[in-house]
Amino acid sequence: MxxxxxxxxxxxxxxxxxxxxxxxxxxxxxxxxxxxxxxxxxxxxxxxxxxxxxxxxxxxxxGKEDLLRLALDRALSELELVLTKEMARSGDAGDRLRFVLRGAVEVLVKDLPYVTLLLRLRGNTEVERQALARRREFDRAVAELVEQARDDGSLRADIDARTTTRLLFGMINSIVEWYRPGGPITPERLADDVISVAFDGLATAR
Amino acid sequence: MxxxxxxxxxxxxxxxxxxxxxxxxxxxxxxxxxxxxxxxxxxxxxxxxxxxxxxxxxxxxxGKEDLLRLALDRALSELELVLTKEMARSGDAGDRLRFVLRGAVEVLVKDLPYVTLLLRLRGNTEVERQALARRREFDRAVAELVEQARDDGSLRADIDARTTTRLLFGMINSIVEWYRPGGPITPERLADDVISVAFDGLATAR
DNA sequence: GTCTATATACCGATAGAC
DNA sequence: GTCTATCGGTATATAGAC
The missing domain is CATH 1.10.10.60 (Homeodomain-like)
Incomplete structure (x- = not known):
């Protein structure tokens, strides 16, 4: 401590x-x-x-691990706050999923170095393993939203929900590897683009 | 050596x-x-x-760094081979982009541990920095394909090419974090799903 | 080719002066 | 609160017997 x-x-x-x-x-x-x-x-x-x-x-x-613990706690708390806000919302699962994804992108940008650290964990120490457990719980909650959206008919059903969730997170989480605040892309635009690509794809509109 | x-x-x-x-x-x-x-x-x-x-x-x-160098060389050589094969192909930029993305997914699955190592580099040593330079060159070549596909009209133009490329790679590269060969998803199915999500999106078909 | 033993350096962390 | 000096441990890498 x-x-x-x-x-x-x-x-x-x-x-x-x-x-x-x-x-x-x-x-x-x-x-x-x-x-x-x-x-x-x-x-x-x-x-x-x-x-x-x-x-x-x-x-x-x-000690060194204390620094890691404080940093990871900040990133995880911010992400979990998005889920807390989501639970207070109405709307169908598709809308709520979009809300959570947008919130995740915003947290990722706002606390970029902290979330970056979280996403690169390997689980070597107990501190890291506990953080990974909290992160998995966040992922699981989003995966549940994806399944609901699928059942609602707002997400395609020909790809299984787990794969869908993982590809979604893969795209979003990769943002920490290249996005730098202050550049030409605003956080709002970034969130728009991510959600647009995820839901509508890159191909020319049909 | x-x-x-x-x-x-x-x-x-x-x-x-x-x-x-x-x-x-x-x-x-x-x-x-x-x-x-x-x-x-x-x-x-x-x-x-x-x-x-x-x-x-x-x-x-x-030494330890020699092991790293040998491993990274293997991953990079396999990825670069995909580009070599692509250059011998005909077809429009959209088709060639799909070919490269599919090839990247296949390499990623075939040499999963080696590509995983490559994608997690931080650039601490000279060996790592040289590998990162080769990887950036690969990324740049794919980014060029994305731009051509955009100019051809086969990719939407409302999102800039750099962001498009990065989101694409983010989704593909994230596969190393969860995909395990021998599971329920075959490599071919995985490649199909990735390309389908990337180009057509997750939303229910319009 | 593999072993034990070791050289040398740096690590995280602490002691104690100020 | 910050400093210098140092502890004990472990790291990469090597020497030399077998």
Whole structure:
């Protein structure tokens, strides 16, 4: 666990310096993990990027795995929030599926480095395995929506639901490998394009 | 470089034992790299999986990075072969694009562990960076096909070609994360489904 | 070709001064 | 809160016997 538990409460006056530090450490760490891979990133490299020493980092977090855990929790919480919002909606399964996919793209863009880290997990440690379990649960919930949409007749039924879900996620998740905010494509346009390609395909309109 | 250069020449009589050994080492290594990540895989782990010692491995290859280089070369050579075959074909750009995508899916399934390793590279070492450069060249060639197909009118033009190519690859490449040969979906069916979803979309036929 | 033993370097993490 | 110095462990890779 982090040694600076109140770090997440923002706007706590002058004591906010600690919160900024933890956030800065986490941002730098996630960027380094994504650049070189989690295992290939040493605490020494993080210290170098932060312009401090290894010990200074250990004051803020209990270790390298703690940084990973905090980062993954942020990504997973944001994704799970999309499902929470979805459950409060009306509409048929097709509409709700579109809502979730759009929400996933938005989270992916908003917290790009954090979601990138999540999507590259290999399950080497217990922290990673627990994160993967949470991610699988998210995937399972979306897969259920896909099945409902299929039963409703809004999705084609000649391809099985599991394959459909996986190809959908494959397309969406791959966004972290190339999309960079601030480029020519806005997040809204990106979400539109993804959903349009997924549902209507690339071929010229029939 | 490998110390057993003639290892690739198959069918060389009784001396074929060395070839088998190198192939076995490579297969085990690639599997381990995919399970734990390249950096997180130690030579000791490979020795354990092979039932020998670290030194025995160093007799066959010059080091851990040599194993990575051999594995990536195999995956890249197979993918590049698809483009070579494509250039000898006639037909419009749309047909040729479908041919390349189908070929990519087939290579991906046939050499699943090797392509998986390729797709997970981070570019930490020179070997990885050179492999990434070759992969980018492959991607660029396919992107060119996409543009031609767009100009021909066989692909929709309301989404830019780069985004189209990336979403296509995202869907195809994600196959390594879930597809397992020997399951209920044959490679041919998989290729059909991927191309069908990519071109016609998931929505019920209009 | 494979083994044990080891050289050398770097890893994550800690101690203790300031 | 950050520093230098260092611990114990493990990594890649090699030496030399067999």
């Amino acid at each position: 982090s040694q600076t538990a109140p770090a997440r409460s923002a706007g706590n006056g002058r004591a906010g310096r600690e919160a900024y530090d933890l956030a800065a450490v986490l941002n730098i760490a996630v960027a380094a993990f994504n650049d070189h891979g989690y295992e290939a990133t040493s605490m020494g490299m993080l210290a170098q990027r932060l312009g401090t020493s290894k010990s200074a980092i250990y004051y803020h977090v209990s | 490998s110390q057993t250069a003639p290892a690739r020449s198959a069918g060389n009589g009784r001396a074929g034992r060395e070839a088998y050994d190198l192939a076995a080492v490579l297969n085990i290594a690639v599997a381990a790299f995919n399970d734990h990540g390249y950096e997180a895989t130690s030579m000791g782990m490979l020795a354990q999986r092979l039932g020998t010692s670290k030194s025995a491995i160093y007799y066959h290859v010059s």
